[in-house]
Amino acid sequence: MTSLLHTCEPPSLRLRSSLHRHSRLGGRTATPSHLSRPPRSRRLAAARVAMTTASDELGKGIAEFYDKSSGLWESIWGDHMHHGFYEAGDPATITGHRAAQIRMVEEALRFAAVSDDPLKKPKRIVDVGCGIGGSSRYLAKKYGAKCEGITLSPVQVKRAHALATAEGLEDQVSFQVADALKQPFPDGQFDLVWSMESGEHMPDKTKFVGELARVAAPGATIIIVTWCHRDLSPSEESLQPNELNLLNKICSAYYLPAWCSASDYVKIAQALSLEDIKTADWSENVAPFWPAVIRSALTWQGFTSLLRSGWKTIRGALAMPLMIEGYNKKLIKFAIIACRKPM
Numbered sequence: 001m002t003s004l005l006h007t008c009e010p011p012s013l014r015l016r017s018s019l020h021r022h023s024r025l026g027g028r029t030a031t032p033s034h035l036s037r038p039p040r041s042r043r044l045a046a047a048r049v050a051m052t053t054a055s056d057e058l059g060k061g062i063a064e065f066y067d068k069s070s071g072l073w074e075s076i077w078g079d080h081m082h083h084g085f086y087e088a089g090d091p092a093t094i095t096g097h098r099a100a101q102i103r104m105v106e107e108a109l110r111f112a113a114v115s116d117d118p119l120k121k122p123k124r125i126v127d128v129g130c131g132i133g134g135s136s137r138y139l140a141k142k143y144g145a146k147c148e149g150i151t152l153s154p155v156q157v158k159r160a161h162a163l164a165t166a167e168g169l170e171d172q173v174s175f176q177v178a179d180a181l182k183q184p185f186p187d188g189q190f191d192l193v194w195s196m197e198s199g200e201h202m203p204d205k206t207k208f209v210g211e212l213a214r215v216a217a218p219g220a221t222i223i224i225v226t227w228c229h230r231d232l233s234p235s236e237e238s239l240q241p242n243e244l245n246l247l248n249k250i251c252s253a254y255y256l257p258a259w260c261s262a263s264d265y266v267k268i269a270q271a272l273s274l275e276d277i278k279t280a281d282w283s284e285n286v287a288p289f290w291p292a293v294i295r296s297a298l299t300w301q302g303f304t305s306l307l308r309s310g311w312k313t314i315r316g317a318l319a320m321p322l323m324i325e326g327y328n329k330k331l332i333k334f335a336i337i338a339c340r341k342p343m
Contacts, residue, residue: 054203055203055204058201058203058255058257059152059179061255062152062153062201062255063152063153063154064312065254065255065312065313065316066131066151066152066153066155066156067153067154067155067156068309068310068312068313069309069312069313069316070131070132070153070155070156070159071155071159071305071309072305072308072309072313074132074159075301075305076296076299076301076305077097077098077101077293077296078098078101078134079131079132079133079134079137079163080098080101080102080104080105080131080134080135080138081131081132081134081197082101082104082131082134082135082196082197082225083101083104083197083286083289083334084097084098084099084100084101084103084104084286084288084289085100085101085103085104085107085282085285085286086100086103086285086286086287086288086289087103087285090288097288097289097292100288100289101134102138104196104225104286105135105138105139105196107282107285108196108223108225108336108338109223111223111278111280111336111338112221112223112336112338113221113338114192114221114223116143121143121144121145122139122143122145122190122191122192122220122221123143123144123145123146123191124145124146124147124148124189124190124191124192124217125139125140125143125145125146125147125148125190125191125192125193125194126147126148126149126150126183126185126189126190126192126193126194126215127139127147127148127149127150127194127195127196128150128180128183128193128194128195128198128212129150129151129180129195129196129197129198129199129201130149130150130151130156130160130175131151131156131160132156132159132160132163133149133156133159133160133161133163133164133173133175135149135194135196136148136149136160136164136173136175137163137164137167137169137173139192139194140169140172140173141169141172143192144172145172145192146172146173147172147173147174148173148174148175148176148185148190149173149174149175149176150175150176150177150178150179150180150183150184151175151177151178152177152178152179153177154177156175157175157176157177160173160175161174161175180195180198180202180208180211181202181203181204181207181208181211182211183211183214183215185215186215187214187215188215188216188217188218189215189216189217190215190216190217190220191216191217191219191220191221192220192221192223193212193213193215193216193220193221193222193223194223195212195222195223195224195225195226196223196225197225197226197227198226199224199225199226199227199265200226200227200228200254200256200259201255201256201257202257203257203258205258205260205264205265205268206268206271209222209224209265209268209269209272210268210272212224213272213274213341216341217341218341218342218343219340219341219342219343220340220341221338221339221340222274222338222339222340222341223336223337223338224265224336224337224338225334225335225336225337226265226335226337227259227332227333227334227335228259228260228261228262228264228265228332228333228334228335229243229247229259229260229261229331229332229333230261230330230331230332230333231261231262231263232261239331243329243331246322246325246326246329246331247259247326247331247332249319249322250319250322250323250326252315252319253315253316253318253319253322254316254319261333262279262281262333262335262337263279265279265335265337266279266337269337269339273342274339274340274341274342275339275340275341275342276338276339276340277337277338277339278337278338278339279335279336279337279338280335280336281333281334281335282334282335282336283327283330283332283333283334285334286334287327290320290323290324290327291324293320294320294321294324297317297320
């Protein structure tokens with residue numbers, strides 16, 4: 001998956017090449033540096049430490065970003081912290097946008113063929129990257145299911161609990177701070193595994209999908225809705241330099257690691273022997289979203305709330321036109337990937 005390895009890598013993970021040269025020190029020839037390198041095992045251990053450190057820093061940045069920005073989002077857009085799915089002629093109003101966010105959930109369920117049959121509908125659901133629990137509560141009510149949500153943000157967990165209590169769902173839904181790459185659940189726990197716009201934050205996409213598959217029960221449906229970059233053509237080894245530059249700017253604003261394509265996700269799912277794998281590009285259906293978010297930020301409520309939220313949120317707001325540019329250039333894709341764990 002070459003495309004995954006060349007996009008938005010944290011600086012501490014990038015490989016840096018250097019030329020080893022002889023130099024004169026006190027009239028003697030210095031030992032070439034490659035002859036004095038530590039053993040390979042020590043270099044690998046150091047690399048693992050660097051990767052762990054970079055991953056920890058990324059996780060801290062993601063948590064702080066959502067700690068600061070979630071209140072602003074909820075005050076304007078409600079409790080669903082994701083794109084809307086728009087049909088032609090949908091009204092460009094806050095009410096219309098919130099309806100489109102609910103439609104996104106329903107379209108994802110429809111695409112994955114999640115059954116409403118009382119005998120087949122999901123009874124245990126995990127919401128990976130749950131935000132303030134919008135999807136968790138919606139799915140719990142729709143299916144009468146138990147739902148567990150995880151997020152890196154303590155602020156989101158606290159708010160998700162409060163909203164669940166206010167809706168009388170405290171016995172159906174629960175939330176905790178946890179890493180999606182090290183989920184605190186036993187194997188085979190859930191018959192619906194749900195990830196709505198959290199995959200783009202995962203530094204290891206293979207481990208991410210592997211964890212989704214691990215906690216899925218035999219026969220469970222796995223749904224990933226996420227930002228991707230375009231598929232590479234057969235002649236390409238990576239994205240073009242100008243494309244990488246644009247994505248790197250977005251990565252810096254939204255605490256994103258390497259992007260990948262929808263076809264990369266399909267390959268990962270295939271390698272895990274998942275079944276009924278299918279994907280779709282919903283970029284056209286989410287096209288009205290980012291212009292609407294920008295307009296909301298330019299209202300008095302949006303502007304003053306943005307200032308109160310601090311620099312991390314402001315920097316995210318300043319990057320919103322870059323997302324529009326990425327969609328317009330067909331570089332950024334809004335993808336859904338659905339599959340099933342074998343029985």
